[in-house]
Amino acid sequence: xxxxxxxxxxxxxxxxxxxxxxxxxxxxxxxxxxxxxxxxxxxxxxxxxxxxxxxxxxxxxxxxxxxxxxxxxxxxxxxxxxxxxxxxxxxxxxxxxxxxxxxxxxxxxxxxxxxxxxxxxxxxxxxxxxxxxxxxxxxxxxxxxxxxxxxxxxxxxxxxxxxxxxxxxxxxxxxxxxxxxxxxxxxxxxxxxxxxxxxxxxxxxxxxxxxxxxxxxxxxxxxxxxxxxxxx
Amino acid sequence: xxxxxxxxxxxxxxxxxxxxxxxxxxxxxxxxxxxxxxxxxxxxxxxxxxxxxxxxxxxxxxxxxxxxxxxxxxxxxxxxxxxxxxxxxxxxxxxxxxxxxxxxxxxxxxxxxxxxxxxxxxxxxxxxxxxxxxxxxxxxxxxxxxxxxxxxxxxxxxxxxxxxxx
Numbered sequence: 566x567x568x569x570x571x572x573x574x575x576x577x578x579x580x581x582x583x584x585x586x587x588x589x590x591x592x593x594x595x596x597x598x599x600x601x602x603x604x605x606x607x608x609x610x611x612x613x614x615x616x617x618x619x620x621x622x623x624x625x626x627x628x629x630x631x632x633x634x635x636x637x638x639x640x641x642x643x644x645x646x647x648x649x650x651x652x653x654x655x656x657x658x659x660x661x662x663x664x665x666x667x668x669x670x671x672x673x674x675x676x677x678x679x680x681x682x683x684x685x686x687x688x689x690x691x692x693x694x695x696x697x698x699x700x701x702x703x704x705x706x707x708x709x710x711x712x713x714x715x716x717x718x719x720x721x722x723x724x725x726x727x728x729x730x731x732x733x734x735x736x737x738x739x740x741x742x743x744x745x746x747x748x749x750x751x752x753x754x755x756x757x758x759x760x761x762x763x764x765x766x767x768x769x770x771x772x773x774x775x776x777x778x779x780x781x782x783x784x785x786x787x788x789x790x791x792x793x794x795x796x797x
Numbered sequence: 798x799x800x801x802x803x804x805x806x807x808x809x810x811x812x813x814x815x816x817x818x819x820x821x822x823x824x825x826x827x828x829x830x831x832x833x834x835x836x837x838x839x840x841x842x843x844x845x846x847x848x849x850x851x852x853x854x855x856x857x858x859x860x861x862x863x864x865x866x867x868x869x870x871x872x873x874x875x876x877x878x879x880x881x882x883x884x885x886x887x888x889x890x891x892x893x894x895x896x897x898x899x900x901x902x903x904x905x906x907x908x909x910x911x912x913x914x915x916x917x918x919x920x921x922x923x924x925x926x927x928x929x930x931x932x933x934x935x936x937x938x939x940x941x942x943x944x945x946x947x948x949x950x951x952x953x954x955x956x957x958x959x960x961x962x963x
Contacts, residue, residue: 578939578940578943582943583939583940583942583943584939586917586918586942586946587917587923587924589918590917590918590921591921592917592921592922592923593923613961613962614962614963617950617960617961617962618946620895620896620899620960621899621903621914621918621946621949622918623896624896624899624900624903625903625914625915625918625919626918626919627896627900628900628903628904629811629815629915629919632810632811632814632815634806634807634810635806635807635810635823635824635827636824638824639806639810639824639825639827639828640802640806640828642824642825642828643802643827643828643831643832646828646832647798647832647835650835650836761921
């Protein structure tokens with residue numbers, strides 16, 4: 566009886582244990598996040614399970630990112646259906662937009678801080694790019710779009726091979742200056758961002774699978790990086 | 798509507814696709830979801846995030862689409878989805894690519910387990926939001942994800958991948 570109870574207890578997940586996936590995704594409230602952090606610090610077994618969860622988290626994102634996007638057909642079908650709808654009072658939609666605005670007002674300070682930080686970062690990057698383009702183009706008056714015979718003519722079987730891209734999530738307390746330093750040291754640029762995840766592009770040349778793997782491992786070792794996963 | 802569609806259609810599509818496993822049906826789903834949003838805009842009460850509302854509608858429509866198909870057909874499809882293309886999990890493991898095996902096994906989970914894993918990890922939904930989307934109590938959300946992860950570990954173990962948990 567005693568043994569049976571013990572077995573049952575062992576099979577029942579603990580409260581903190583069940584919260585680990587949300588901790589990995591960064592969606593716990595501050596109080597629960599602190600409880601999980603404390604439990605992870607004192608329980609190596611839990612910490613091992615958390616490492617497994619982070620792996621699942623990264624691969625789930627990777628898997629979903631490979632699913633692609635819907636074709637234009639879906640959008641055409643939607644707007645054709647909307648056009649065919651009977652005329653309606655404008656109040657309903659304006660009410661939706663008011664509520665959506667209200668939703669943005671209710672965003673957590675962390676999300677808002679991230680959005681604001683990203684906006685600032687994009688502005689700085691954009692200014693840098695514009696400056697670089699202006700500096701580079703200053704000397705020449707015009708340039709034709711003709712083929713340069715000084716460069717070797719090559720082609721690959723798969724056509725243009727793009728530089729690697731990685732989805733990166735930074736730790737919540739990462740500073741903009743740290744992110745900038747990381748982007749500089751990796752010669753990376755931000756392609757887009759959504760829901761706290763940043764799609765970074767590294768350099769301007771394609772890399773082999775091994776190179777990409779070691780790049781991701783290196784990124785995961787960075788203090789300010791919470792998650793790094795390959796993405797198309 | 799264009800802004801709303803532009804902002805959310807990819808994630809809605811991916812969530813639907815993971816449930817119905819058919820691109821054509823998933824594309825039809827997103828048209829239906831956003832048309833419903835257009836029709837029911839007045840009913841959105843702003844108590845939850847727009848994405849949570851959209852995912853709840855998508856889930857309802859996906860389950861309705863699935864119900865229209867025969868169970869046997871679904872079982873065949875689920876099996877094919879695990880076995881199709883490239884390597885099976887075992888081959889992937891011999892290549893020491895645990896990540897690839899993990900993705901295969903994530904695809905092999907039941908629809909109930911897939912949706913909860915996706916909602917928490919990919920769509921970054923909190924316990925409360927998942928409860929709202931799936932329509933189950935918050936404690937059930939936590940235990941369901943725990944058992945989904947356990948099932949995932951079993952699938953990986955069967956494919957020869959030991960990760961030290963459970």
